[in-house]
Amino acid sequence: MADRRTTTLFLTIVLGSALGAAACGDSDGGSDKVKIGLITKTDTNPFFVKMKEGAQKAADAAGVELMTAAGKNDGDNASQVTAVENMVAAGVKGIMITPSDTKAIVPTIQKARAKGVLVIALDTPTEPQDATDALFATDNLKAGVLIGQYAKGAMAGRTPKIATLDLAPGITVGVLRHNGFLQGMGLKDGDPSIVCSQDTLGDQAKGQTAMENCLTKAPDINLVYTINEPSAFGAYTALKAKGREKDVMIVSVDGGCAGVRGVQSGQIAATSQQYPLKMAEQGVQAVVKFAKDGTKATGYTDTGVTLVTDKPMPGQDTKDTAFGLANCWG
Incomplete structure (x- = not known):
């Protein structure tokens, strides 16, 4: 009996080791x-x-x-x-x-x-x-500049009352897009035309809440910059609930398929598409x-950005939503 137990134990150890080795090989692909x-x-x-x-x-x-x-x-x-x-x-x-x-x-x-x-x-x-x-x-600064330039052209003849729906304090991508938008508009932080600024973390629900807060603070808002398209859709939902979706323009950054469809439907006026x-x-x-x-x-490689809109402004290089949908993601 002792010999058979010893033999059985030995085979179990050997078989277990083999199976363990095989499992390790599968888990890391070699x-x-x-x-x-x-x-x-x-x-x-x-x-x-x-x-x-x-x-x-x-x-x-x-x-x-x-x-x-x-x-x-x-x-x-x-x-x-x-x-x-x-x-x-x-x-x-x-x-x-x-x-x-x-x-x-x-x-x-x-x-x-x-x-x-x-x-x-x-x-x-x-x-x-x-x-x-x-x-x-x-180039996130350029992405912001493009939509800022577009908004400036589209708002010609109107006094802008701007809400910026940003990302979060100190996050580079959010800062660059925000600053680029202002640069494209020809504005600086603190300009009186910026009537409300709220952080959204790029989230649709938080974008809606931010827009609701801004409308309470400044009901005459007529231009909304959003850090990305989820926050843009949140803003649109809040505007629609107040019956303001037709007279407030939203510009954004991302170029996801949902966002481009939002441009196509008129919920978003223009977006800077990234890849x-x-x-x-x-x-x-x-x-x-x-x-x-x-x-x-080493260094920086620019992976490209394109302004997508179906209502182009004179003198600005843009692509329509057909191009946007052909190159979108999501």
Whole structure:
């Protein structure tokens, strides 16, 4: 009996070890497979959903493994810190990140880079921008300028009463778009034509609440700038409830398919379209090149922005919603 028990125990250990080894091989796709990380602000915003799809497609094409993570909401730095640490521990060659808190994430990024990990910011630059090896992004200042110029032309002959529905304090992408819009309008912060400013975190429900608050504060608002299209739709809902949707113009940034359809239907007058698929694809390709020959991506790569509207202003380069729908995401 003792001999049979010993033999059975030995076979169990051997079989268990073999199964364990097989399971480990399946989980990481092979120990020699290059790993790349993608960390987005959230996994619910259509912009970041499309970015993840683009990264996965590029990773599959290159034969590399993509690890993904996201914050619980826009502004959730703690989850992004944990994700960077976990990915570094898992042995990624590079990490692509859309930083939620552009300053607070920097020490964590520095630690990753010190361990030889290539770090690329997508969509949103860190502060300072050179805290990452490279940036693949929309020129967010230009995106704001384009819709500001459009609004200025469309408001000709009218005194603007502006509500700005922004992102959150200190988040670079929000600051750049806000400042660009004002630049395009020929205004500065503090101008009396800006009658209300509210933060939305880029969320539709918060955009609606912000617009309701602004209408209470300044019922004569006739122009609304929104950080993105979800907040634009929230603003439109609030305006419609007050019967103001026809006489208040909304301009925005993003160029998602829902947003372009909003331009087509007249809910949004114009939007600056950006291209998250391109950001993600180029980011993956850069990490793959780094893994192959050590070449590091550096500096800023502009992934493009286009003003989309069906009611163009004279002298401004625009595309219509047919182009927008052909190039949208979400």
